[in-house]
Amino acid sequence: MKLLSVAIPCYNSAAYMRNCIESLLPGGDEVEILIVDDGSTKDNTAEIADEYERNYPGICRAIHQENGGHGEAVNAGLRNATGVYYKVVDSDDWVNEEAYMEVLDTLRKFVHDNVTLDMLITNFVYEKQGAKHKKVMNYNMALPKRQLIDWNGARGFRLGQYILMHSVIYRVEMLRNCGLELPKHTFYVDNIFVYQPLPHVKSMYYLDVNFYRYFIGRDDQSVNEKVMISRIDQQILVTKLMLGYYDVTKIKNPKLRHYMVRYLEIMMTVTSILAIRSETEENLKKKKELWQYLKQQNFTLYMRLRWGFLGQGVNLPGKGGRKVSIACYKISQKFYGFN
Template sequence: MKLLSVAIPCYNSEAYMRHCIDSLLPGGDEVEILIVDDGSTKDRTAMIADEYEKNYPGICRAIHQENGGHGAAVNAGLKNATGIYFKVVDSDDWVDKASYMEILDTLRGFVYGEKTLDMLVSNFVYEKQGAKRKKVMHYRTALPQNELFDWDDVKVFMLGQYILMHSVIYRTELLKQCGLELPKHTFYVDNIFVYQPLPHVKTMYYLNVNFYRYFIGREDQSVNETIMIGRIDQQIRVTKLMLGYYDVTKIKQWKLRHYMVRYLEIMMTISSILAIKSESEENMEKKKELWQYLRKENFKLYLRLRWGFLGQGVNLPGKSGRKFPIAIYKMTQKFFGFN
């Protein structure tokens, strides 16, 4: 059995996937690298995946499937994972070697120790094209460092400071037991990957290292603002799915409840701001319908989100009211790393 399984969803990723895979190879035999070719047809992605499996037997595995989108690729990785822990690294991203070694040391300590770790959190770096100063998403103010802790020990998450897919490693069995299965042919499902398992997480550990390098800057990336507006229907779909997983108002652990409510708040805000930024009346109707959907499904949560600072800000009346959310938009940029 492997210590860590890393799934790399690949779709026509020939131009950059080698950099990603090569950054993970120093993990050696303790790590399995699951290269998921999600129906690539336009380049040599499938051949490169097979090449790594041939050259690094027992470490790299090539998984080929019909195109199902990012979520389907993550699902395939999880289904095939034999590692005790599971991580997703997108094919245009990479990891820092020194931090990687610390991550593996930490995981190894729990595997061979007496205590069970459900979720490991580390920092990630925005590797934005053209940026001289690289922004680091860290959790020093929110999480205890270098110790096992639970939700009672969590401190304060600042606005815009969230645990994203880039920063999390889950215990593989936990993901399988909570029934995690991401929707196919849908973007922005990384939010579901982080959000759905949270109530099942009992123990956490924060390692203050800049492990994950999150590349942003390509025009075809899903977090490009123009593309996000064009895919607003998928953003709304993911938001509705997240609203339906749990009645968060009934979660007894109040710090977990508070965190999950805030996560849903940012998802509602992003969907609303994309509609406003589009300057499309059709999208404004979709925004209105989303808030009505929440009102119908969970009135208590609706009141909390609609009359909170962000909810009020994105629902101001009239065209002049649409100007104020731009300030909120800058905060959400930190959450998603918009271009």
Template sequence: MKLLTFAIPCYNSEAYMEKCIESLLPGGDDVEILIVDDGSHDRTAEIADAYEKKYPGIIRAIHQENGGHGEAVNAGIRNATGLYFKVVDSDDWVDLDAYRKILDKLREISGGDRVLDMFIANYVYEKEGVKHKKVMRCSNLPKDRIFTWKEAGHFHKGQYILMHSVIYRTKLLVECGLELPKHTFYVDNIYVYKPLPSVRTLYYMDVDFYRYFIGRDDQSVNERVMISRIDQQIRVNKIMVDAFDLWKIPNRKLRHYMFNYLEIITVISTIMLIRSGTEENLEKKRELWKYIREKDIRLFHHLRAGILGNTMNLPGKGGRKISVAAYKLSQKVVGFN
């Protein structure tokens, strides 16, 4: 069995996928790299096949009809043979020194007597035109040891464990029934939300591992693009609302964290709907909150009672103006603009 499986979802990625793949190759025989060609129309499939031929036993090319980012991740999970699983988007890459440290630690833990469910490391915003790179750390978590949710520190508003940060135990993803929706952007939020109640043990290493490239005009976190795909953001939001009865999550810290995560996703949906400025999208905003209310009246009031929840639903133009004040927080979470 491989120690770590990487899944690289690729769609028309010929311009940048090789940088991503090359950054993962130093893992050698400890890793498998699944290049998932999601129905590309450029040279992505050709590049993937060439890498598989050059690195047999390490790289596998998977070709499928276009199903979107989520279906590419699903394909990665279905085909993974590694003990642990990590998604790396095709325009991102990893830092070599941090990579080696993480592999050493995963190797050590896998030979120990405790099962590790989630490994967390830092990610860095590689934003075009910005010299100072923003590093996203989890300073509230114990470092360099296995711990449980009870030992985790308080997550403040705007502090979230994103897909870029996490490596999961592969079997946990299968056992919790994670299945991401097809043809939907922003499914990375489901990816780091749905498995959480199944996570019993965590490990945080304070190294700048994942390099998250941001700045392409067509990127899914570009505000203009987000507004054009708002129906997909709402779909993800509703899937997260439906995923759990959060009141029944037994661990208080985990429950609090999941409430906060759901709140910020709802805030992002709401702000994008407001900023679009159309009556149609303001109606979608009302419909989203109605959906939450009908699904779980306690959740509805909990979200509204939150600092952000209150600003999202103030009436009239003045209320909408105040709502956009929460925009800076959502920017921190998704990193756009």
């Protein structure tokens, strides 16, 4: 059994996937690198995946599948994982080697001591193209450093500060037991990946290292604001799915409940902001319909989100109201790293 399984979803990624894979190779035999070719047809992604499997047997595995989208590539990685822990690294991102070694040391110790760790959290760095100053997302104020805790041991997360796919490593068995399966052909499912397992997380550990390097800056990237506006229906779909997983108002642990409510709040805010920024009546109507959907599904949660700071900020009428939305936009920008 491997210590860590790393899935790399690849779709026509030949231009940058080597950099990602090479950054993970120093993990050696304890790590399996699952290169998931998600039906690439426009370049030699499939051949590169096979090349690494050939050159690094027992470490790299090429998985070829019909195109199913980012979520299905994550699913394929999880289905094939033989490691104790599971990490997703997108093909245009990479990891820092020094932090990587600390991550492996930490995971190894938990396994050696036979202590169950459900979720390891690390920092990530926004590698924004052209930016001299690299912004680091850390959790210093939200979580005690290098301590095994449950949700009761967590502190308060700031508004706009969330555990994202870039910062999380999950225990494989826990993910499988909670029934995680991301929808096919859907963007923004990374939110589901870090949200749906949370009530199943009984132990977590924050390692304060800048491990994951999150590249943003390509025009065709899914977090490009114009691209996100064009895919607002996808954002709405993911938000509705997340609203339906749990009645978060009834989650018993108050810290977990607060965190999950806040996460849904940012999802509603991001969708609303995209609709406002699009300046089209069609999208503003979709925004209104989403809030009505929430009202019908869970009135208690609707009242909490609609009349919170962000909910009010994205629902004020007229041009004056939309100016207030700018503050909400900045929080959304921090969450998604719009480029």
